[in-house]
Amino acid sequence: MTLPTPANPGPFGHKQRKNFLFDDNFTNYNHGSYGSFPKSVQENLLKWHNHAELNPDRWVRRELKDALAMVRGQVAEYINCDVDELVLVQNTTVGINSVMRSIEFVPGDRIIQLSTGYGAVNKTIEYICDTKKDVKVVEIQLVHPQTDHEIVHLIEKTVQDHLAKKDGSRFRLAMIDWISSAPAVVLPVKPLTDMLHSYGILVCIDAAHAIGQVPMDLRHLNADFVITNCHKWLYSVRGSAVLYVPKKFQKDIHPVTITAEYKVGGFHPEFAWVGTLDYANMLSIEGAFAFRAQYGDAAIMHYCHRLAVEGGQAMAQILGTNVLTTLDHQIGFQANVRLPIKDIDHSKIATPEYLIEYQQDKYNVFAPLYKHGGYFWTRVSAQIYLELSDFVRLGHIMKEMVEFKN
Numbered sequence: 196m197t198l199p200t201p202a203n204p205g206p207f208g209h210k211q212r213k214n215f216l217f218d219d220n221f222t223n224y225n226h227g228s229y230g231s232f233p234k235s236v237q238e239n240l241l242k243w244h245n246h247a248e249l250n251p252d253r254w255v256r257r258e259l260k261d262a263l264a265m266v267r268g269q270v271a272e273y274i275n276c277d278v279d280e281l282v283l284v285q286n287t288t289v290g291i292n293s294v295m296r297s298i299e300f301v302p303g304d305r306i307i308q309l310s311t312g313y314g315a316v317n318k319t320i321e322y323i324c325d326t327k328k329d330v331k332v333v334e335i336q337l338v339h340p341q342t343d344h345e346i347v348h349l350i351e352k353t354v355q356d357h358l359a360k361k362d363g364s365r366f367r368l369a370m371i372d373w374i375s376s377a378p379a380v381v382l383p384v385k386p387l388t389d390m391l392h393s394y395g396i397l398v399c400i401d402a403a404h405a406i407g408q409v410p411m412d413l414r415h416l417n418a419d420f421v422i423t424n425c426h427k428w429l430y431s432v433r434g435s436a437v438l439y440v441p442k443k444f445q446k447d448i449h450p451v452t453i454t455a456e457y458k459v460g461g462f463h464p465e466f467a468w469v470g471t472l473d474y475a476n477m478l479s480i481e482g483a484f485a486f487r488a489q490y491g492d493a494a495i496m497h498y499c500h501r502l503a504v505e506g507g508q509a510m511a512q513i514l515g516t517n518v519l520t521t522l523d524h525q526i527g528f529q530a531n532v533r534l535p536i537k538d539i540d541h542s543k544i545a546t547p548e549y550l551i552e553y554q555q556d557k558y559n560v561f562a563p564l565y566k567h568g569g570y571f572w573t574r575v576s577a578q579i580y581l582e583l584s585d586f587v588r589l590g591h592i593m594k595e596m597v598e599f600k601n
């Protein structure tokens with residue numbers, strides 16, 4: 196079977212726009228931040244939403260838990276874990292907070308974070324350190340491009356150097372992205388998990404970007420905690436994420452919001468009721484799987500990955516620059532393209548407004564921009580509703596935008 200490519204998009208490309216809800220004159224280059232859901236997924240959301248409304252008591256008291264369990268079952272099959280190891284949460288921030296604020300960190304504990312970790316996640320670690328006695332963060336500077344081997348080696352060396360200090364402290368947990376946000380890089384999560392486990396360090400995977408973008412096999416990965424956003428690359432509605440906690444840790448992990456379910460039924464009931472909410476967002480994961488099934492995961496993943504690779508290269512060529520990494524397996528559905536700005540502290544880009552407003556006001560487009568390794572980059576998301584010509588267009592827009600540059 197030939198899979199869709201940018202040169203041969205098959206069912207993908209601009210013909211997909213009719214399946215989404217975008218404004219006619221808007222091109223979405225930033226699927227990575229908040230996701231976008233197809234119309235059929237919105238219909239699925241409304242199915243759940245309307246059903247709840249028929250009889251709210253019947254829904255909450257008798258049906259909701261089973262509906263959530265049904266969706267958990269679908270996700271468990273997709274990412275290869277036991278259905279009882281999963282709960283649904285609203286988003287990765289909530290899931291990470293649930294884990295980090297449940298663990299009883301003790302004096303002397305050290306937490307590893309990466310400099311490329313997500314802001315809200317690193318802030319959660321900061322909060323833990325601020326509120327627990329002698330719990331500290333050790334941040335590892337990760338500057339790409341690096342091979343997987345170099346990344347594992349860098350982190351292992353930090354662990355070993357720390358052990359050699361023999362100062363009575365210990366690494367308790369490492370926060371590792373499956374796919375970092377900015378820059379967008381697929382990290383070697385399996386070798387990292389195995390290496391960190393060999394030093395007795397718990398591994399929490401921030402997989403906000405992973406589900407739907409890369410194949411996930413949690414049984415094989417064997418991490419201690421994994422949180423992934425279904426509302427990014429899986430296509431469900433915003434407010435739908437999954438938290439994986441193996442059974443041995445479940446008695447210790449509680450939702451951030453404590454409800455009447457605390458100490459009643461255990462882990463699952465506690466997460467299945469975090470107070471009165473419209474749980475339809477989470478249940479729209481069912482609709483996302485149905486949408487994907489029309490094309491097959493392999494087709495979606497192959498198209499978006501190839502578009503990110505080829506689109507990134509096309510943009511870099513227009514800009515006279517380069518992409519962050521040429522290692523194919525470190526690229527998911529997002530291209531990191533360098534902007535030709537020599538002075539990265541230029542007054543126009545000291546605050547992000549200029550670059551944001553330029554894109555949005557003049558062209559009704561937006562791709563995030565960030566500094567990394569002494570250069571200025573943009574992160575461009577590939578999706579089934581985009582084509583190579585969209586990347587070419589954005590390349591020209593970015594070129595014009597940074598005309599002030601040097």
Ligand SMILES: Cc1ncc(COP(=O)(O)O)c(C=O)c1O
Nearest residue numbers: 228286287288313375376401403
């Ligand atoms: C790596 C990473 N972690 C966590 C998050 C937070 O996701 P959410 O806002 O859905 O909680 C994001 C969001 O973009 C992310 O990129």
